[in-house]
Amino acid sequence: MSTIDFEINKEYCRVITPSQLTPDKNWISYSLYIRVDEVEYIRVGKLGSFRFAPGDYIYSGSARRGISARVNRHLRQEKKLRWHIDYLLAAPSVQITRVRLSTASECRLVAEGGGAVVVSGFGASDCSNSCGSHLRCLSC
Template sequence: MLFLPIISFSQGLKGSYLLFIQLNKRITINLSKKHFSLEEACYIYVGSAFGAGGLKSRVSHHLLKEKTQRWHIDFLTTSPYSEIVGVVYFIDQKVECYLGKLFSSFSSLEPVFGFGNSDCKANCDSHLYKIVKSK
């Protein structure tokens, strides 16, 4: 089991976060209107937690393998082939879309177009990025 220092967070802390997710086998995520084919790779998911539960509640939810699937990312994190291998927090910072747009400009990160950004007001390409191995 991976230990992340989310336990020490107070319930009210809000902010943005990155999840580093290792996918150990190619999977397909079928949603009602979208289908995503994800290759075996490491991915970065950009999220935010400004609701009542804050970062502690949101990231704890992502760490569960068995849960109600509310968001696109839940369909990835519940896969038996995925593992969250790291988390970065941006406390009291609304940088989800800033990071999404920044990541889209990196040649080493490939956006999974339309994943996790259905409620995005900044027109991000994605909130999930595959880390591309350099040649």
């Protein structure tokens, strides 16, 4: 498994361009390292409403084609709420602190990332590996 990390500064939202990615790598998945600074009560689409405690979270997703576009979409403030992660990222005290791209599957990233399941089914609607959730709390 190969990985590449990008630190994200709250003041300056870094854009990841395809030219920054090693061309010989097949980047297919990503992990967003997320910080929640205050308690947030968030309605997550059809999953329902949930309490997110302050702490550090990790979310893993995939984008077999156009991974830089997917990650940059997550980094944007203004966007249509489409995926579960969009609802969390729209909350005022939530920010992405780091992005990791990987050649491994998103399910492998979830398995190796550790942490506790926060919302069952979060980001895992189409998961066939019984991950339970692609969002984990690392320090809540």
